[in-house]
Amino acid sequence: xxxxxxxxxxxxxxxxxxxxxxxxxxxxxxxxxxxxxxxxxxxxxxxxxxxxxxxxxxxxxxxxxxxxxxxxxxxxxxxxxxxxxxxxxxxxxxxxxxxxxxxxxxxxxxxxxxxxxxxxxxxxxxxxxxxxxxxxxxxxxxxxxxxxxxxxxxxxxxxxxxxxxxxxxxxxxxxxxxxxxxxxxxxxxxxxxxxxxxxxxxxxxxxxxxxxxxxxxxxxxxxxxxxxxxxxxxxxxxxxxxxxxxxxxxxxxxxxxxxxxxxxxxxxxxxxxxxxxxxxxxxxxxxxxxxxxxxxxxxxxxxxxxxxxxxxxxxxxxxxxxxxxxxxxxxxxxxxxxxxxxxxxxxxxxxxxxxxxxxxxxxxxxxxxxxxxxxxxxxxxxxxxxxxxxxxxxxxxxxxxxxxxxxxxxxxxxxx
Amino acid sequence: xxxxxxxxxxxxxxxxxxxxxxxxxxxxxxxxxxxxxxxxxxxxxxxxxxxxxxxxxxxxxxxxxxxxxxxxxxxxxxxxxxxxxxxxxxxxxxxxxxxxxxxxxxxxxxxxxxxxxxxxxxxxxxxxxxxxxxxxxxxxxxxxxxxxxxxxxxxxxx
Numbered sequence: 001x002x003x004x005x006x007x008x009x010x011x012x013x014x015x016x017x018x019x020x021x022x023x024x025x026x027x028x029x030x031x032x033x034x035x036x037x038x039x040x041x042x043x044x045x046x047x048x049x050x051x052x053x054x055x056x057x058x059x060x061x062x063x064x065x066x067x068x069x070x071x072x073x074x075x076x077x078x079x080x081x082x083x084x085x086x087x088x089x090x091x092x093x094x095x096x097x098x099x100x101x102x103x104x105x106x107x108x109x110x111x112x113x114x115x116x117x118x119x120x121x122x123x124x125x126x127x128x129x130x131x132x133x134x135x136x137x138x139x140x141x142x143x144x145x146x147x148x149x150x151x152x153x154x155x156x157x158x159x160x161x162x163x164x165x166x167x168x169x170x171x172x173x174x175x176x177x178x179x180x181x182x183x184x185x186x187x188x189x190x191x192x193x194x195x196x197x198x199x200x201x202x203x204x205x206x207x208x209x210x211x212x213x214x215x216x217x218x219x220x221x222x223x224x225x226x227x228x229x230x231x232x233x234x235x236x237x238x239x240x241x242x243x244x245x246x247x248x249x250x251x252x253x254x255x256x257x258x259x260x261x262x263x264x265x266x267x268x269x270x271x272x273x274x275x276x277x278x279x280x281x282x283x284x285x286x287x288x289x290x291x292x293x294x295x296x297x298x299x300x301x302x303x304x305x306x307x308x309x310x311x312x313x314x315x316x317x318x319x320x321x322x323x324x325x326x327x328x329x330x331x332x333x334x335x336x337x338x339x340x341x342x343x344x345x346x347x348x349x350x351x352x353x354x355x356x357x358x359x360x361x362x363x364x365x366x367x368x369x370x371x372x373x374x375x376x377x378x379x380x381x382x383x384x385x386x387x388x389x390x391x392x393x394x395x396x397x398x399x400x401x402x403x404x405x406x407x408x409x410x411x412x413x414x415x416x
Numbered sequence: 417x418x419x420x421x422x423x424x425x426x427x428x429x430x431x432x433x434x435x436x437x438x439x440x441x442x443x444x445x446x447x448x449x450x451x452x453x454x455x456x457x458x459x460x461x462x463x464x465x466x467x468x469x470x471x472x473x474x475x476x477x478x479x480x481x482x483x484x485x486x487x488x489x490x491x492x493x494x495x496x497x498x499x500x501x502x503x504x505x506x507x508x509x510x511x512x513x514x515x516x517x518x519x520x521x522x523x524x525x526x527x528x529x530x531x532x533x534x535x536x537x538x539x540x541x542x543x544x545x546x547x548x549x550x551x552x553x554x555x556x557x558x559x560x561x562x563x564x565x566x567x568x569x570x571x572x573x574x
Contacts, residue, residue, distance in 0.1 A: 352482035354456050355425075358543060362421045372457050385457045385480055414425050415483070 015313070015397035016305065019044040023395065030365035033403040038184050038212060038343050038391030039369050041237045043298075050297030051239060051290050062289055063263055063280070073289060080292035081279070087299045088210075088229060089220040090246050097252070097279040098287055101243035102211045102232040103134040108245060108282060109207065109228055110138035112255040113176070114146055118205070121147035123175040126204075128153040128161055128190075129381050130183045133374040135209045139178065149173065155381050159188060160337035166195060170202045178207035182216065185373045185389060187318075187343035188336045196226045205251070211235050215393070216314060216342045218307045221246055233291065237393075238298035242291040245282070252278035259284040305394060314342060314392050317401060321390065324405045329412050334387060343391040345373075348408065351415045353386040359414060364407035366400075423539035424546070425483065433483035438493035442476040451556030453548055453569035458485050462556040464496070472496050472504065475557065482549050488537050489553035495530045501561045507531065508554045515550050517541035 017023050020042045026032035034042060054076060060067070062074040078093070085093040099105045113119050125139050129152055143150045151174070153166045161179075170177070177199050182189050192208055199206045210231040213219055221229045228251075233242030247255075257264060257275050261284040266274045275281045302310070321344055325331050334345040348356055357370035369389045372379045379385065390404055442448075442463035452459040458481030465473040475493040480486075496504055506524040511534045513521050523531035540546045548569035555571045 354458075354482040354546070354549065355484070358424070358546060359421065362418065362543075371455065376457075379457070414421075415430065 015395050015400075016044070017395040017397065019046070019301070020395050021045055021048070026365070028365050031399075031403075033364065033366040033400045034393070034395065035390040035400060035404060036367045036369050037215070037235070037393035037396075038373075038389060040234045040240070041215060041393050042395060043239070043294075044237055044301050046301045047237060047239065047294045047297045051294040054290050054293040059290070061286055076293050076296075077287070077289050080296040083296045083299050084244055084246075087219075087303070088214070088244075088246060089222045091222055092249060094277070094279055095246050095249050095252060097245040097247065097282045098292055099243040099245055099282075100241050100288065101234065102209065102230050103243070105230040105243050105245035106134050106138045106209075108258040109230070109247075110142045112258055112282075114142045115256045116254050118251075118254060119146065119148065119175050122149070122173055124149040124151055124169075124173045126151045126153060126166070126169045126174050126177040128166075128179045129155040130161065130185065130188060130378050131178075131180055131375065132184050132209065132211070133376070135178055135180065135207075136377065152377075153179070155378065156337070157335075158337035159186060159335035161188075161190060163191070163195070167198050170199055170204050174202075174204050176205040176207065178209070180209040180211075181213035181219075182341050183336075183375075183378075184212045184343070185375050185378055185387065186334050186336050186345050187212075187340040187391075189339035189341050192226070193224055196224050200225055212342055215302065215310075217311055227251055233295040233298065236295070236298055237301055238295035239288070239291040241288045242295045247278070249278070252282075255282075257281050257284070261285045263287075310394060313394065314396075317392055317396055317398065318342075318344065320398055321401045321404070324401055325408070328405060328408050331408065334382060343389055345387040345389045347384065347387050348411060348415075351411060353388045355415070356388050356408070356411050359411045360404070360407040363410050364403050366404050366407045368404070420539065420542040424543060426536060426539065428536045429483060429487040429539075432487035432490040436477075436486050436490035438474075438476040438490065439478065440476055441478060442474060445476075447560040447564065449556050449560035449564045449567065451552050451559070451567045451569065453481070453485075453552055455548070455569070456482070458482060458549065458552060458569070460485065460489050460553045460556050462489070462492075462553060462560050464557065464560055466561075470500050472499050477553060477556075481552070482546075484537070484540060484546055484549040485552050488550045491534060491537065492553050492557060495533060496557065503527065504557065504561065507534075508551075508558060511537075511554065512551055514538040515540050515547050 022042045058072045060069040060073045062077045081093040081096045084096045151169050154162045156162050181192050196206045206226045207228040208226045210229050214231045215236045227248050229246040234240040264276050264284045330348040332347050353370035360366040371386045445463035446466045448463040450461045460479035462477045464475045467473045475496050477489045515538050537550050540550045552569040555567045559567045
């Protein structure tokens with residue numbers, strides 16, 4: 001085996017498994033092989049502790065109480081905003097809106113843009129063929145509501161987006177493009193900097209789905225120059241029910257509120273209401289305070305590992321995985337042209353992914369996603385009803401790849 | 417391989433999954449309905465000819481899905497022939513009980529052989545997420561007999 005494929009040779013093959021109690025608490029005789037981080041990551045003890053410490057010591061509602069405890073809680077929540085801003089290099093914490101997750105971020109953005117006057121009947125929104133449903137349906141609803149056009153950048157057979165077509169589609173009446181940083185199905189890394197630059201040159205607003213990116217590589221929204229960047233906390237080792245919408249300050253300021261209620265107003269009379277500026281304007285009601293505290297700890301955890309280590313670790317596992325899977329009968333890997341991150345999607349010819357996933361789970365305690373990955377248009381493009389996706393986190397190591405491979409060999413034996 | 421997995425993927429299931437019987441559209445079908453599982457994307461369309469005596473003369477199916485759903489559809493096309501709608505309901509009811517792990521009921525009188533054949537599929541009871549795979553084709557057939565509405569793997573109408 002060449003050194004480049006031997007994780008112990010470089011950036012040590014040690015995974016961070018021991019940071020995550022789920023592995024020690026696994027009730028089965030077989031070790032838990034968790035290869036579904038693309039769906040949701042497991043939680044490190046640091047995140048569990050931070051959340052529980054917050055409830056045990058510092059909890060109160062925020063932005064309201066004059067008492068000490070409320071101020072402590074408010075401080076913790078706003079530290080979360082500053083932490084996220086630093087993490088993705090947002091010029092200001094005021095550009096960080098907390099949501100329940102990326103899905104809510106997309107719905108918020110589409111809804112508010114639709115009522116802002118920034119997008120009008122006849123305008124065009126451009127998506128790509130590899131998008132997650134959460135980056136399709138809110139725009140489709142907006143299209144139907146406002147009378148917009150929707151265009152789609154095709155995926156080429158090579159496994160990359162057709163960037164020539166992307167650039168052609170940036171012409172009027174295109175007003176906004178929304179595309180994923182990294183495909184949740186194939187692991188394709190889009191050339192987002194180049195795509196944003198092309199769109200910005202034509203005055204087209206840019207939205208990036210960063211769900212599969214933030215846990216895997218450094219993100220710098222200021223350098224990218226995108227108008228909006230969206231991700232979920234639970235795919236970043238943080239709690240469920242946390243999400244982020246980053247928006248460029250001047251654009252966020254032009255958006256009307258999303259939901260309305262407490263915590264997002266300056267004055268309310270029965271005649272009229274004045275709203276807070278961003279980001280409070282978009283955070284009606286009591287938010288997921290403890291979730292944000294947990295997300296803060298998750299970002300601290302990721303930063304303590306550092307992206308140098310994370311990127312190198314996952315790259316080695318991906319290379320090992322691609323190589324090992326190719327030794328297995330019937331495996332067909334969904335191709336990716338160029339850079340790949342975090343995931344490998346594949347099929348075993350003639351065997352349904354759900355049967356594969358059942359055997360992997362039962363025989364090898366390997367957790368993978370089988371299905372359409374909330375990306376049915378991409379599945380249609382690939383001519384597949386479903387695939388198996390193995391996706392990586394910092395707790396994975398080469399044993400996980402070998403367990404997956406041996407599980408697949410067992411599948412082949414059963415379905416011989 | 418553990419026993420539950422061996423039970424789930426026993427030879428007869430693998431055989432029906434690989435070589436489904438009565439696969440294809442049925443010319444002259446008097447009834448048909450489409451079923452699909454939104455979770456995994458499995459689809460099945462069931463065609464049947466109902467005789468003037470009120471008994472199913474022939475059943476075929478088309479679609480794609482996992483070994484369990486294909487095997488279940490294939491076995492169903494054999495078991496349902498010669499039955500009335502009420503008899504299909506009775507067989508399905510007991511098959512569903514067993515697929516969900518409820519073994520407290522006797523097979524409907526006169527259909528012990530049919531239930532015994534379908535018992536090959538009841539290995540799904542150890543895999544709650546896979547029960548829907550086994551019952552999807554039956555929901556489609558029941559809908560074909562009733563009103564032809566599209567159904568999901570829960571048996572709900574779309």
